[in-house]
Amino acid sequence: MTPLSALLALLLLATPALADAALEQGKADFDKLCAPCHGVSGKGDGPQAPQLAKKPADLTLVTQKYGEFPAQKVFETIAGLDMPDGHGSREMPIWGDVFVTEQVGKSTRLADAMKASDEASRRIAGLVGYVQSIQAAP
Numbered sequence: 001m002t003p004l005s006a007l008l009a010l011l012l013l014a015t016p017a018l019a020d021a022a023l024e025q026g027k028a029d030f031d032k033l034c035a036p037c038h039g040v041s042g043k044g045d046g047p048q049a050p051q052l053a054k055k056p057a058d059l060t061l062v063t064q065k066y067g068e069f070p071a072q073k074v075f076e077t078i079a080g081l082d083m084p085d086g087h088g089s090r091e092m093p094i095w096g097d098v099f100v101t102e103q104v105g106k107s108t109r110l111a112d113a114m115k116a117s118d119e120a121s122r123r124i125a126g127l128v129g130y131v132q133s134i135q136a137a138p
Contacts, residue, residue: 023133026126033095034059034127042134052091063135071128078124099123 031040037052039045042059049056063069076082080094099120104112 019129022122022126023129024126025123026128026130029123029127030130033093037092042131054091056092059131060134060136062131064138069132069135071132074128074131075124078127079120095127096120096124 030038030042034042035046036048037044037046037056038059039049039056044056044058046056062074066073073082077092079096080090081096100113100116103116103119107113
């Protein structure tokens with residue numbers, strides 16, 4: 001996943017019709033992939049949260065934590081581009097790799113890999129948009 005494809009995916013959210021579709025896909029992905037740990041409301045209280053070594057973040061407070069919504073940072077976290085210090089463990093799945101693998105399957109063609117990377121960026125951008133939409137009022 002390249003920075004350019006990530007930027008293009010985030011720009012897609014600026015077009016109203018595409019933003020609505022991306023937000024809908026983002027909510028569906030959130031409900032399926034993120035809610036088990038972060039909870040349906042995004043507050044870090046999902047049914048799997050007690051089994052984790054570290055409590056999942058309350059995603060409704062991201063804007064409050066940073067002063068403004070850090071879309072690029074959230075994108076990088078979901079995509080797995082922000083490895084922990086010292087390459088320690090990361091309990092959160094690297095969704096960028098998961099999405100690419102789902103899309104590309106067993107193909108070894110470069111064109112398929114590039115298309116899969118673009119699709120992964122689009123899905124991650126949808127998740128970013130959804131997380132932004134659940135931010136608590138200041």
